Amino acid sequence: MTTTGDDPQADVRPAQSATAHLTPAALAPAALTAAMPAGVGGLAGLRAAPVWSDQMVAAAGITAHDAPFVTVGGGLASFALVNFLRVCGAPTDEIRVVSPQRRPYENLHDLMRRSQILDQEPLRSESMARVDNIWGFPGYAMGDAVRRRSPGPMLRVLAEPLAAEYFNPSPDQVFGGVDREAARIGWDSMVLPARAQLLRRREEGGYFCLVCPVDGSAPVALRSQYAHLGTGYPGVRYVPEVSRYRIEHREYFNVVNAYEPHEHVYQVLRRRPGSVVVRGAGITASRVLQRLFDDRRAFGQDVTVTHLFRTYADRAQGPSTFRRPGGDGWNYQPFSFPKAAGSGQLRRRLFSMNAEQRAAFIGAMDAATTAKRRMWQRQLTRAREVGAYRALKGEIRAMSPAPDGKVDLTVDADALPAGATLQADFVIDCTGLTPTLRDSPLLADLLETGGARLNPLGGLDVGAHFDVRGGQQESGQLYASGVIARGGYLAPVDSFWGFTHAALLICDDLARRGFCGRLGLARSVTSWFKWLMNEAP
Ligand SMILES: Cc1cc2nc3c(=O)[nH]c(=O)nc-3n(C[C@H](O)[C@H](O)[C@H](O)COP(=O)(O)OP(=O)(O)OC[C@H]3O[C@@H](n4cnc5c(N)ncnc54)[C@H](O)[C@@H]3O)c2cc1C
Known part of the structure; x- marks a missing residue:
């Protein structure tokens, strides 16, 4: 693990060439606190600066840890991406998930219970929209058929929507699958229980993410080459x-x-x-x-x-x-967006539109x-x-x-x-x-100081690979997915299907940049069998 303390001359390797990263032991709150020098200061100065250097962070008395890929949020948007990265060969010690929640569906589960979606009730997504299985096969209907020892759910999928209502998985099914996949990909070892306060471009390339551990210990900076935001709705x-x-x-x-x-x-x-x-x-x-x-x-x-x-x-x-x-x-x-908005002709139309046209088109599809x-x-x-x-x-x-x-x-x-x-x-x-991004202190700061901007629908302005425009770095990239990226080239961004599709596009970009492997035919087939056998990727 490389750290910088209060010594501005400390030898700090660039994130992209770092060989030692945050280990699970180093992520333990006690270890983070021990690594923290006494007397943290200079945060106000850092907050005002749009770009941070290693020296500035060290001079502010903040410990920096290398973590090549950081995702902030830890909900299903983060989970889908980390899952894809693991399938594409990224090791757990290169990925950190900054989140106050341990399980990826904690926040969603709370909201569902409050809004009266009980654990066995049907959700509003289809059989193949899975965040725990990037192939979407077998779908939830097949799992249900096996569990019940009845072909009923499969027949329903064949007959939907004309002769039967759509098959919808239940929260129990979805969350059970996420638990299994989280264990398979080593999710727990990547989670840093913390909230991200600030995200800044790093002068030497990549990003700094200033995080406050949830146990109240001193803030630390994660120094990464790639960062992702999946912070969901800022509030009610x-x-x-x-x-x-x-x-x-x-x-x-x-x-x-x-x-x-x-x-x-x-x-x-x-x-x-x-x-x-x-x-x-x-x-x-x-x-x-x-x-x-x-x-x-x-x-x-x-x-x-x-x-x-x-x-x-x-x-x-x-x-x-x-x-x-x-x-x-x-x-x-049946679903929050027409199915063709995910992968059909409505999605193709979005690609040919400018930002204002996309906002109007998505707004029209997204009525209550x-x-x-x-x-x-x-x-x-x-x-x-x-x-x-x-x-x-x-x-x-x-x-x-x-x-x-x-x-x-x-x-x-x-x-x-x-x-x-x-x-x-x-x-x-x-x-x-509320989808108002400025209600999130992290995103409000990113918009004010970090160079990111809003699209006409109020989401972060992202490119075709969910790359945040205005937040680019020469070496490194910031991505965003989930509801905070609405108004881009994909309409159903806040859905199980949308998280996985965004993850696919982000991983394509990361593979091009050399962070993970490509999901070619051979990798896909072997990875699917590993998924089926519940073996680590
Ligand atoms: C009631 C309800 C039912 C839904 N039903 C369906 C459905 O049936 N099918 C479907 O496809 N979709 C459904 N959705 C939509 C979608 O699947 C959910 O909104 C999903 O939970 C969003 O995941 P997320 O990761 O983007 O956000 P979240 O699950 O909200 O996770 C974001 C996390 O980021 C954390 N965070 C925020 N700021 C910071 C910070 N600064 N630092 C660190 N962490 C931070 C939050 O605490 C939160 O834990 C439903 C949504 C709701 C609300």
Whole structure:
């Protein structure tokens, strides 16, 4: 391991020629702390500088460790890339994953539980969209068929979408596969439990990533030739009415966002009758409604739901090129993007567009949609028939606490007089997560000082290989994938399929630069057999 301490003259080898890198033992927080000189200073000076040299880092009293490839995030976007790199021959001691989470799906699992996607429920991706298997074969349906000893799931894939609904894997299946693959590729040995604070170009080539270990020990700098960002959504998105209500009334019990912990809502409604206003038209709204009506039936309480759609679809919607079925307020689409946006003609069209055209095209494909599942439709029809559910086209204009522990809402809804008021026990806002990159301190800094820029859709401006434009180095490259790279040449970037496809393109570029091997036919076939036999790559 090469380190630089407070001695500015310390002998620091360039990252690309370093032979000793961070070892798992050196990654132990205690080892990092021991390597840290007393009296860290000069961080403010470093923060202001767009490019750091080895000497500047050493003079600031920060220890530097070599790690040729660093990915920041540690979610499924990072996992898909590291998986690909390992298959392409990159050794574990050349890769570091900077992440506060140990398992790649921790954050996603939390968000799923909160938004009522239970572990055995169907997800919204297809059988072959696997982050744990770069070939996508065998798909989840085949795994399910073997587990159940029944050809049912396979027959369903053959019949979808005309004669059967799409096969969707469950979180259990997806996360089980990720656990197996993580063990196979040595994921744990690459994870550095830390948060990245700053990412800077290195004067001598490559990048510095300043990281703060999660145990509170002193920050260290990772010196790498290649870096990747997969930091996901910066946070939960709050619509202005919800923020205003919370700030003005300091009330967090009755008005909740579906991505926050809000189990108390369901617990209360199991014990007594109540009314709920649900807002949103995506898959999360579908899940929340399912939970409310499942509980209503199971616990026998008179729970009524008013569902507000900002745009109410009563028939097929959208331009003729990708027209979606619609009805009862919902826009229906099996996946968050049409399948052709991943690898078909819609993807090809993106390549011929400029940034503004891409933003408009992706925006048009990316409307709030939900899957048309018979179970949900039957449930809502039954609830409508007994007067427990009504769907309105409308918006919440204002909210205030009512004296009896309820919420007063002023709404503009088509079917109600202007400025009508409603009263509800709970308001569940299913608007979603914020994709605003400046909400992430790391990305905000990268945009302000690191040379990166935004595309017209608000994602990082990336090239065809997910290379961050404005963040290039003569020797080295910065990449980004996942939702932070939306608006580029691939539309479904925030999906299992998108992570693997981005990883393929990044690895192609890294192979060209000599960091890993190419995935030719021979390597692909032998690697697939190793995957099948659960042998290390
Ligand atoms: C509820 C829900 C359901 C979904 N269902 C599906 C589905 O069915 N099919 C599908 O294909 N896709 C689905 N998606 C989309 C996609 O698969 C997820 O959004 C996925 O988890 C995103 O992975 P990620 O790695 O980009 O981000 P995350 O999983 O959010 O991981 C990013 C990680 O980066 C960390 N991080 C952030 N900043 C820093 C920093 N400065 N330093 C270090 N670490 C940092 C975060 O703490 C987080 O742990 C779903 C998404 C959600 C929210």
